[in-house]
Amino acid sequence: MDELPIQSGDDVVRVRQQVRTAAAENGLSLVDQTKLVTAASELARNTLVHGGGGRARIEVVKSANGRAGVKLHFADEGPGIADIGLALTDGWTSGNGLGLGLSGARRLVDEFELDSKPGTGTTVMVVKWSR
Amino acid sequence: MEQVPIVKIGQTLFVSIQIDLQDDTVVRLQEDLADELSRTGASGVIIDITAVEIVDSFIGRMLTMIGSISRLFDAETVIVGMRPAVAITLTELGLSLSGVRTALNAEKGLEILNGKS
Numbered sequence: 001m002d003e004l005p006i007q008s009g010d011d012v013v014r015v016r017q018q019v020r021t022a023a024a025e026n027g028l029s030l031v032d033q034t035k036l037v038t039a040a041s042e043l044a045r046n047t048l049v050h051g052g053g054g055r056a057r058i059e060v061v062k063s064a065n066g067r068a069g070v071k072l073h074f075a076d077e078g079p080g081i082a083d084i085g086l087a088l089t090d091g092w093t094s095g096n097g098l099g100l101g102l103s104g105a106r107r108l109v110d111e112f113e114l115d116s117k118p119g120t121g122t123t124v125m126v127v128k129w130s131r
Numbered sequence: 132m133e134q135v136p137i138v139k140i141g142q143t144l145f146v147s148i149q150i151d152l153q154d155d156t157v158v159r160l161q162e163d164l165a166d167e168l169s170r171t172g173a174s175g176v177i178i179d180i181t182a183v184e185i186v187d188s189f190i191g192r193m194l195t196m197i198g199s200i201s202r203l204f205d206a207e208t209v210i211v212g213m214r215p216a217v218a219i220t221l222t223e224l225g226l227s228l229s230g231v232r233t234a235l236n237a238e239k240g241l242e243i244l245n246g247k248s
Contacts, residue, residue, distance in 0.1 A: 009132075009153035009154055009155050009156075010153065012153065012154075013151045013152075013153055016151065016185065017151070020184070030216045031215075031216045031219050031220070033216070034184065034185055034214075034216035034217060034219070034220045035216075035219075035220050035223065037184065037185050038185045038186070038187050038220045038224065041185055041187040042187050042188060045154065045187070045189060090225060100188040100224055100225050100226065101187075101188050101189075103225070104187075104188055104223075104224035104225055104226075107223055107224065107225070108220065108223055108224065
């Protein structure tokens with residue numbers, strides 16, 4: 001699927017809408033759709049605010065046992081995260097938020113992979129499976 | 132940037148969110164509500180989120196802050212109409228919206244505010 005730019009608040013809303021559509025079309029329940037869209041919102045905001053902008057990609061995937069899922073990729077070339085363990089801790093914040101963005105997003109999805117190095121940017125991949 | 136309208140009926144400010152919320156829009160709403168509370172001396176705020184499909188950590192924090200700000204103007208905020216999927220997601224996210232009252236719908240929210248004299 002096409003890459004979606006994340007350069008503004010409007011783009012974050014557009015990513016949420018596209019994720020909602022993909023989740024609904026692939027059999028995720030309303031609660032799971034809401035969880036995935038909420039996670040997407042947190043991650044897209046991180047890409048915009050901390051990564052200085054970037055892009056998202058939405059992919060439809062199938063598990064080994066035939067379940068459909070929606071996989072999201074977020075990437076930026078921002079400053080990166082020096083201490084990933086710390087960044088994933090509830091309540092730890094680099095700004096004036098609650099520090100629930102990254103850790104909360106991880107709880108809302110079934111699979112979560114974060115890759116980041118200082119100076120090279122950050123990529124996050126998440127998957128939510130239909131039940 | 133879109134703006135969320137604020138309607139005053141009696142002593143209550145009504146806000147019904149009907150758009151996909153951007154961070155800027157919520158910050159603007161917070162400022163507009165503080166202005167309106169100061170200008171009108173309203174004693175209550177009802178925020179209807181029936182149409183809101185997601186509340187993430189930023190929007191949740193802003194709703195909590197609106198509750199705190201209105202208290203400084205001697206007004207109480209009630210969030211009404213939260214969707215079940217939003218309630219489940221918020222809880223899993225770790226947000227409790229502590230400090231703001233919630234009610235099933237606008238009518239019940241108004242009852243809470245009217246009980247406060």
